[in-house]
Amino acid sequence: MIKLHDKHFEPMLKNELIETEIQRMATQISQDYAGKTPLFIAILNGSFMFAAQLMKSLTIPAEITFLRVSSYQATSSTGKVLELLGLQESVENREVIVLEDIIDTGLTMEKIKEQLLAKNPSSFALASLFHKPEALKTPIEIDYLGFKIENKFVVGYGLDYDGLGRNLSDLYVLKEE
Ligand code: IMP
Numbered sequence: 001m002i003k004l005h006d007k008h009f010e011p012m013l014k015n016e017l018i019e020t021e022i023q024r025m026a027t028q029i030s031q032d033y034a035g036k037t038p039l040f041i042a043i044l045n046g047s048f049m050f051a052a053q054l055m056k057s058l059t060i061p062a063e064i065t066f067l068r069v070s071s072y073q074a075t076s077s078t079g080k081v082l083e084l085l086g087l088q089e090s091v092e093n094r095e096v097i098v099l100e101d102i103i104d105t106g107l108t109m110e111k112i113k114e115q116l117l118a119k120n121p122s123s124f125a126l127a128s129l130f131h132k133p134e135a136l137k138t139p140i141e142i143d144y145l146g147f148k149i150e151n152k153f154v155v156g157y158g159l160d161y162d163g164l165g166r167n168l169s170d171l172y173v174l175k176e177e
Pocket residue numbers: 046100101102103104105106107108109152153154155159160161
């Protein structure tokens with residue numbers, strides 16, 4: 001059991017299991033994109049560890065870039081606006097594969113996808129290491145998925161609780177008090 005800030009977390013998935021699954025995803029992507037050079041777009045901060053591990057296991061040429069998203073309440077009429085920050089590469093006519101740590105409600109990815117599709121990539125795919133199907137609030141198609149997990153808060157392997165826990169090599173779940 002570990003403690004981050006005020007909360008306790010217990011082990012959920014071992015690093016070996018996570019990385020075996022990422023290897024499987026990389027093999028599948030390498031087959032599906034044989035003869036192509038996809039542009040991976042990793043969503044910061046959470047996907048850095050997943051992205052690094054996946055990239056090492058690919059057997060095809062590939063490029064990677066990173067983006068952050070910021071969301072803010074614009075006006076009450078337009079609701080939440082999400083901005084893509086840091087994307088320098090041109091996405092036009094590229095085979096884009098977005099790398100995300102976890103799809104929870106799916107609302108973030110819905111907006112990211114909308115904005116990336118507006119830049120006219122030749123194709124779009126989503127790879128997510130984790131997914132909480134019960135938390136989904138909008139339909140999101142995940143082309144490459146690592147693990148479906150319960151609708152509970154998790155940390156480790158890139159995921160944080162208030163800044164802490166990203167460096168843990170295993171995945172941990174919040175312990176119910
Ligand atoms: P969504 O828009 O609800 O799908 O949220 C996606 C983002 O919320 C992810 O990219 C994570 O950064 C964060 N997130 C969702 N669930 C968790 C969790 O269990 N632990 C840590 N971060 C999470």
